[in-house]
């Protein structure tokens with residue numbers, strides 16, 4: 470079997486077109502969704518993700534407030550900026566791009582963001598609500614994955630899903646979302662990680678594999694069954710002297726070999742990444758609607 474490619478770019482652009490129409494409607498009532506963006510330091514990958522997020526905001530009519538801060542900013546200065554954004558009615562969502570420098574206490578920063586403006590869904594209040602099955606801002610990458618599965622016609626209910634990776638951003642939240650008693654849940658979920666004894670034993674059983682380990686070739690063809698659905702969350706920069714930039718992007722999955730066994734597979738780039746950005750836009754528009762009493 471040769472897999473059909475799940476085109477994340479195409480799904481993302483369709484959702485963004487829908488959001489753009491919605492934002493235009495809101496503007497007629499003088500409601501302009503606003504996103505406060507904070508990037509600390511000069512990590513090239515983070516810079517490119519944040520630039521892409523701001524460009525996407527502009528394209529659909531969301532106002533964005535860009536804050537690029539030096540890596541040596543203090544915890545106190547960062548907290549003061551978040552406090553200002555918490556109290557700014559033009560700002561409906563606050564994005565603090567991760568990772569933060571080592572001297573910054575990340576959990577204290579995430580806790581300082583008002584849960585009502587926590588469009589990344591990283592605040593403990595929103596995590597707790599999500600786990601309890603209550604309405605909350607859902608984290609963007611997992612939410613984007615669910616959109617891709619649904620819009621590709623993949624049946625989640627009853628599926629054996631194996632997640633590889635247990636990060637706060639992807640592995641832990643997607644596991645929780647997929648076990649919810651809800652149309653986008655009802656899956657049987659296994660979470661594997663660096664201490665899992667026999668990874669292949671688990672992945673071979675999977676109807677759906679979500680690879681979020683952050684390491685190329687974590688999933689190879691011998692580790693999957695025929696017809697598996699593959700969601701590749703990895704965005705790894707692999708040295709490649711034949712490329713102008715000196716690197717190429719690779720996911721966590723051996724794409725060329727695994728696509729010959731899978732039924733559906735997301736590419737890297739052009740799979741999950743564009744959906745992460747789209748769900749941030751979605752949450753920001755939702756937040757603006759809630760703030761306006763809609």
Ligand code: L34
Nearest residue numbers: 517518565566567568589609704738739740742743745
């Ligand atoms: N606060 N920090 C916060 N929120 C997030 O949702 C993120 N994440 C992750 C890292 N830190 C964060 C992102 O924004 C990962 N991430 C992210 C966003 C977009 C893309 C990848 C990761 C993306 O657009 N990837 C493109 C390729 C980009 C490139 O050329 O380098 C893709 O097609 O996969």
